Amino acid sequence: MSYLLAHPARVAILAGAHLALVAAALGTALLIALPLGLAIARNERASRTVIGVLGALYTIPSLALLALLVEVVGLGPAPIFVALVIYAQFVLVRNVVAGVRAVDPAQRDAAVGMGMSALQRIRRVELPQALPVIVGGVRIAAVAMIALATLGGYVGAGGLGSLIFIGFTLHHTDEIVAGSVAACSLAIAVDLALRLFERFTRSHQQVQREP
Amino acid sequence: MSGASIRLQGVSARYDGAAQLAVNDVDLDVKAGEFIALVGPSGSGKSTLLRTVNRLVPLAQGNIELDGVDIMTLDPVEMRRGIGYAIQAVGLFAHMDVATNIAIVPSLLGWDRMRIDERVDDMLELVRLDPEQYRNRRPSELSGGEAQRVGVARALAAQPRALLMDEPFGALDAIVRHTLQRELQEIVRSAQTTTLFVTHDVSESLLLADRIAVLRDGRIEQCAPPLEILAHPASDYVHELFAADEAIARLREQARRE
Numbered sequence: 001m002s003y004l005l006a007h008p009a010r011v012a013i014l015a016g017a018h019l020a021l022v023a024a025a026l027g028t029a030l031l032i033a034l035p036l037g038l039a040i041a042r043n044e045r046a047s048r049t050v051i052g053v054l055g056a057l058y059t060i061p062s063l064a065l066l067a068l069l070v071e072v073v074g075l076g077p078a079p080i081f082v083a084l085v086i087y088a089q090f091v092l093v094r095n096v097v098a099g100v101r102a103v104d105p106a107q108r109d110a111a112v113g114m115g116m117s118a119l120q121r122i123r124r125v126e127l128p129q130a131l132p133v134i135v136g137g138v139r140i141a142a143v144a145m146i147a148l149a150t151l152g153g154y155v156g157a158g159g160l161g162s163l164i165f166i167g168f169t170l171h172h173t174d175e176i177v178a179g180s181v182a183a184c185s186l187a188i189a190v191d192l193a194l195r196l197f198e199r200f201t202r203s204h205q206q207v208q209r210e211p
Numbered sequence: 212m213s214g215a216s217i218r219l220q221g222v223s224a225r226y227d228g229a230a231q232l233a234v235n236d237v238d239l240d241v242k243a244g245e246f247i248a249l250v251g252p253s254g255s256g257k258s259t260l261l262r263t264v265n266r267l268v269p270l271a272q273g274n275i276e277l278d279g280v281d282i283m284t285l286d287p288v289e290m291r292r293g294i295g296y297a298i299q300a301v302g303l304f305a306h307m308d309v310a311t312n313i314a315i316v317p318s319l320l321g322w323d324r325m326r327i328d329e330r331v332d333d334m335l336e337l338v339r340l341d342p343e344q345y346r347n348r349r350p351s352e353l354s355g356g357e358a359q360r361v362g363v364a365r366a367l368a369a370q371p372r373a374l375l376m377d378e379p380f381g382a383l384d385a386i387v388r389h390t391l392q393r394e395l396q397e398i399v400r401s402a403q404t405t406t407l408f409v410t411h412d413v414s415e416s417l418l419l420a421d422r423i424a425v426l427r428d429g430r431i432e433q434c435a436p437p438l439e440i441l442a443h444p445a446s447d448y449v450h451e452l453f454a455a456d457e458a459i460a461r462l463r464e465q466a467r468r469e
Binding site for chain 2: 104108109110111113128129
């Protein structure tokens with residue numbers, strides 16, 4: 001713990017970089033997972049195929065995937081960024097599909113029957129109702145990504161992983177502990193924040209008024 | 212605003228991609244402002260027939276004209292906004308309050324805010340719900356009867372020229388059901404809204420309809436005014452269907468004497 005106490009500013013900067021990397025990867029992952037999930041949710045076969053493929057990708061050992069990606073995109077933040085985006089897809093797409101499927105069929109029927117276009121139906125009915133489930137997926141993905149992103153230390157991506165990596169090569173247990181504690185704290189904080197947001201979407205969706 | 216005429220010619224349709232036809236070669240000429248009940252046991256194709264009119268179920272054969280215009284030449288999304296739609300499960304949007312639910316079609320049509328707010332209150336009063344009290348309620352805070360009323364208000368909000376209703380009072384007890392039936396009758400009669408009304412409750416059809424279309428295995432067995440159906444059923448099937456209870460039997464006797 002002494003490293004953490006002696007260099008709080010340095011750890012904070014690394015934690016900030018760590019969080020920025022995860023946030024960027026999560027944002028990118030959502031840009032893929034949201035439209036993908038919405039597109040396949042109503043098609044049983046497409047859902048099963050896509051989620052199956054993403055599940056298979058999810059089982060690839062992270063170190064192996066990272067090593068492969070270094071061959072493709074080189075060192076630095078790029079390989080860990082791509083790895084995070086790939087791993088997040090499974091949880092995110094699965095939750096988007098589950099959330100959309102949970103929408104009451106009568107509400108969907110009414111939405112179409114009253115003259116909503118596909119986009120209006122998604123934006124006004126399916127997305128708002130699926131939101132708590134989607135946020136739940138974002139929360140699980142974010143926590144896993146914060147832990148996974150420490151691997152970035154091995155490929156020069158910066159973040160808290162670099163602290164752990166330095167501690168490992170120099171046999172400084174103190175730095176390993178500092179990096180791990182900081183990463184855990186970050187994960188717990190993000191988990192808590194997203195839990196609150198999830199609860200907010202659950203209660204908010206009941207009283208929302210559209211303009 | 213008066214209702215639209217609806218003309219079905221040789222309409223056949225399948226339910227959800229099934230091989231068998233759920234609706235088989237149906238002709239039905241609905242005059243503007245007319246109230247038609249589609250009656251038959253479950254599986255007779257009445258719901259599927261209703262849903263061909265707003266193109267929720269695609270036509271396998273035949274054509275449907277709305278005020279003389281082939282519906283296949285219309286944009287389905289735009290067309291549906293001009294046709295009220297209410298279903299037994301109601302399908303109120305759970306994340307929106309009552310006012311927002313009723314305002315759906317007017318807002319899709321781009322009405323301005325003030326006109327929408329006014330209309331929402333008018334519609335709530337029409338279905339006998341106090342706007343002050345109900346405007347901001349969530350669907351989860353409504354009883355079954357209140358939800359059905361809001362469903363009817365929502366279907367009528369944008370002054371549709373035609374109304375499609377699939378057992379809109381299906382889940383209600385007899386008393387609430389009778390009240391709502393009478394209210395609906397008043398509303399659509401005064402607005403001259405052409406109405407197609409699916410029900411498996413024959414007394415409901417006798418009470419509400421100008422003409423009753425009796426369906427069997429996807430075909431119309433008989434289409435006639437209530438008293439004629441009772442006095443001169445076209446087949447044993449129609450006779451059986453309407454022979455259900457004593458009250459109807461007495462009414463039949465009366466009809467014969469007239």
